Amino acid sequence: MIEAQGLTKIFKDKKRGEIRAVDGVNFKAQPGQIYGLLGANGAGKTTTLRMLATILQPTSGTAKVAGFDVVDDPEKVRSNVGFLSTATALYGRLTSKEFVEYFGRLHGMDEAALAKRIGEIFDRLDMNEFRDRRCDKLSTGMKQKVSIARTLVHDPPVMIFDEPTIGLDVMTARVIVQFIRECRAQGKTVIFSTHVMSEVEKLCDTVGIIHNGKVLAEGTLPQLRERYGEQDMEEIFVKVVGE
Numbered sequence: 001m002i003e004a005q006g007l008t009k010i011f012k013d014k015k016r017g018e019i020r021a022v023d024g025v026n027f028k029a030q031p032g033q034i035y036g037l038l039g040a041n042g043a044g045k046t047t048t049l050r051m052l053a054t055i056l057q058p059t060s061g062t063a064k065v066a067g068f069d070v071v072d073d074p075e076k077v078r079s080n081v082g083f084l085s086t087a088t089a090l091y092g093r094l095t096s097k098e099f100v101e102y103f104g105r106l107h108g109m110d111e112a113a114l115a116k117r118i119g120e121i122f123d124r125l126d127m128n129e130f131r132d133r134r135c136d137k138l139s140t141g142m143k144q145k146v147s148i149a150r151t152l153v154h155d156p157p158v159m160i161f162d163e164p165t166i167g168l169d170v171m172t173a174r175v176i177v178q179f180i181r182e183c184r185a186q187g188k189t190v191i192f193s194t195h196v197m198s199e200v201e202k203l204c205d206t207v208g209i210i211h212n213g214k215v216l217a218e219g220t221l222p223q224l225r226e227r228y229g230e231q232d233m234e235e236i237f238v239k240v241v242g243e
Contacts, residue, residue: 002029002052002158002189006061009047009213021047023213024061029206031157034180034190036204038237044213045193046085049162052191053083066158066189079107082151085162090143092136096127099135100149107154114153121149125175141172148176158189165196177202197233207233209240216240 007025010018022044029035039045050056052063054074063070066080090099097118104114122128125145130138135146144164151159161180165173180203183190192203200207201221208218217224217240221233228236 001031001067002027002035002063002065002191004028004048004052004061004063007048007051007058007063008060009044009051009056010059020213022051022058025210025213025215027208027215027218029189029191031189032184032187033205034184034192034203036200036207037191037193037210038195038200038207039193039210040241043210045210046162048210049083049085049160049191049193053081053160054078055083079154080156081158081160082154082156083160083162084147084151084164088147088150090135090138090146093134095132095134096138096142096146096149097122097131099146100153103150104153109154117153117155118149121152125149125179141168144168144172144176148179156188158191159183160191162193163195164192165194165199197237200233209237211241 004025004027007022008020009022010020013019025048037045037048047056051058051070052065054070054077058071065077068076068080070077094102100118101114104117109117122131125148127145127149130142135143138146164176168176177199180190180192194200204221206218206220207224208215219227224236225231228239230236230239
């Protein structure tokens with residue numbers, strides 16, 4: 001499970017002073033469910049996700065991921081979470097397989113378990129065609145699959161996807177959406193951030209809408225539709241942010 005309590009991040013800028021990127025965020029994401037965290041650019045969602053993944057440290061407040069505190073036990077959190085971001089970079093000189101192997105070894109996996117796991121992931125994501133191709137020779141969709149494989153290699157119970165389908169063609173995006181569904185079916189806790197509202201409607205069990213660093217609305221899709229009198233998720237989003 002993921003539980004954020006009063007999660008706050010303040011950046012200091014010489015010209016603008018203090019910037020509250022995230023301001024007292026509270027929410028829970030449960031195992032076997034997908035929590036959709038939605039927000040416009042600059043709303044605070046990526047900063048929130050980076051704090052959950054221990055890439056950034058909160059200014060105040062905290063969060064627990066798989067029972068471990070992001071401030072007190074960051075290494076335990078990292079061993080239990082897979083974080084996929086649009087900013088994730090690949091090392092171009094390694095092949096797809098070598099790159100994923102490297103991260104498996106960082107997580108302390110033994111060679112037999114690692115080989116088995118890579119075989120499973122590469123089969124599932126249809127990656128065998130380019131398993132021995134260098135990362136700098138891959139298409140955008142192929143690179144995203146390698147990033148996902150790297151994220152999943154240690155089979156973490158918690159998955160954080162930050163706009164995983166951005167810039168992808170329809171077929172690759174469909175594969176990734178289906179894979180996120182499978183993570184839920186396996187009982188993983190999933191946080192999913194996207195700008196594609198049709199993906200929210202297909203995937204999310206609970207939705208939180210963040211704006212100016214605060215969660216302004218939260219609920220299941222039926223609850224949000226009833227509350228805001230709209231069926232379309234995009235219209236609900238605009239109403240919440242507009243308010």
